[in-house]
Amino acid sequence: MPRLVVIGGGPAGVTAALEAAHRGAQVTLVEAAHLGGRATWHSLVPSKVFLSAAEALGTARPWLDAPLPRPPLALLRERIHALAVAQSRAQQEALIHAGVTLVQAVAAFESPHILRLEGEDGRQMRLEFDIAILATGSEPIFLPQLKPDGKRLLAPRAMAHLETWPEHLIMIGGGVTGSEYVSFFNQMGVPTTWVTDLPTFLPRVDADVAAAFAAIMAARGVALYPNAPVEAAESDGQGVRVVLRDGRVLEGSHVFIAIGRQADTARLNLAAVGLSASRRGLVVDAFGRTALSHIYAIGDVAGPPYTVNRAQAQARVAVRHALGLPTLPLDAVVTAEAIYSDPQVAQVGLGEDAARQQGRMVRILRADFAQGLKPQLGAHAQGFLKLVVEAQSGHLLGAAALGSHAAELINALAVAVQMRATLDDLARWAPAYPTLGDLVGIAVHGYGV
């Protein structure tokens, strides 16, 4: 029975430990803080609680003659804490039930097969292992002179403890976290300014989707500042001043910093085993293996894109590979990505821009959300669906969508991409009506009813 150690108890580590235990390994999971990882305690869960509250208010709005008041922050904080505790406990129970040994400690390499574990009380122990799975996640990046204080200088971690609503929020960073929280604060009636260094917001999604999302935010009153790298920000206790590289100064009550993340390898002492990592994390092969054949890295510490579903898929691939079980490489797994703003942005497989950059001959089929009954039943029907189809074979290569609940639609299409569905297959799909599935029919047949 191989001795397998997992370092990090976030979504990647917990999935790896369960998979390894179910496959017969002797598993130890070492977590420095709390099971569930940053996803549960600091990033994903808090943001999704806020966005769910905003969605509930938005859904009700067309049926009311006055907007609903904002929910009390104390209620949201309680909900976040309760959900984090419940998630963490459920994971603990599943791990114990699977026979995983849990250790609360910081793990650092001493040599290629020995870890030094240091508990909160300073007590140390050594752990010998055959296989190590590194799942230590990522940390946010901050500008050197711009660190969050949890009061007026916010970051994802500070949101779980937010005590007062900003009077005017300045969001720095046009990526995924920025879009979700800009959408949230805008829905909650907080005047919001959104600043990013690049010419476009959402640089990782197709340009037309990103532009449409930014236009919706602008139409809802968000002040957009593209091409505006931030040099510094300061808080004097009364408000914040954000200084842009071109000398402009923006003023608000709070600033939110969301300018990216970097791999967390600080406490692993990788030098002891001759490994090194960049900001993007450890370099791994298609099975998650590092330069050392018995050490794997999965989840955020293995680099972007940073999502839970990808981390979990990596965990399963790496564990099976490490235990000598048959597995396909990670790139055979189709992983969808979604941004849970309002409207949502979601994509899977090959994007239109990437297809064109690669010189692929593709057909783009589109449907507007306003053509479907389901979106029209909701608070708004803004957005569109795009299918990227290989011109010659008719295979669905990818899909992107902007609109309410777009992530659910893209999940269904992820199965089609994974199974190499063709346009003919999609044309025979008869989803329940009215659902977002109708939009696929509209894109494929060219009409809706």
Ligand SMILES: Cc1cc2nc3c(=O)[nH]c(=O)nc-3n(C[C@H](O)[C@H](O)[C@H](O)COP(=O)(O)OP(=O)(O)OC[C@H]3O[C@@H](n4cnc5c(N)ncnc54)[C@H](O)[C@@H]3O)c2cc1C
């Ligand atoms: C605001 C925000 C919202 C997000 N929302 C979503 C979303 O909706 N959907 C989605 O799919 N993804 C989302 N993500 C991304 C997602 O949170 C990450 O991809 C996910 O947390 C990665 O999981 P992980 O297990 O690799 O790392 P983590 O969750 O970071 O867990 C790593 C764990 O390792 C521990 N650790 C580190 N070093 C050591 C050590 N030396 N010894 C012992 N333990 C150690 C840490 O304490 C931590 O608990 C979001 C991210 C942010 C910032």
Ligand SMILES: NC(=O)c1ccc[n+]([C@@H]2O[C@H](COP(=O)([O-])OP(=O)(O)OC[C@H]3O[C@@H](n4cnc5c(N)ncnc54)[C@H](O)[C@@H]3O)[C@@H](O)[C@H]2O)c1
């Ligand atoms: N729904 C989800 O799955 C979800 C939600 C939130 C975050 N995440 C993950 O967490 C990671 C971190 O999110 P993020 O939004 O912090 O990073 P990000 O990499 O998505 O975006 C960072 C943005 O900040 C901009 N930027 C960088 N330096 C700047 C500066 N000095 N001034 C102004 N703008 C600057 C970048 O151009 C980019 O647009 C993401 O990679 C994402 O995958 C996932």
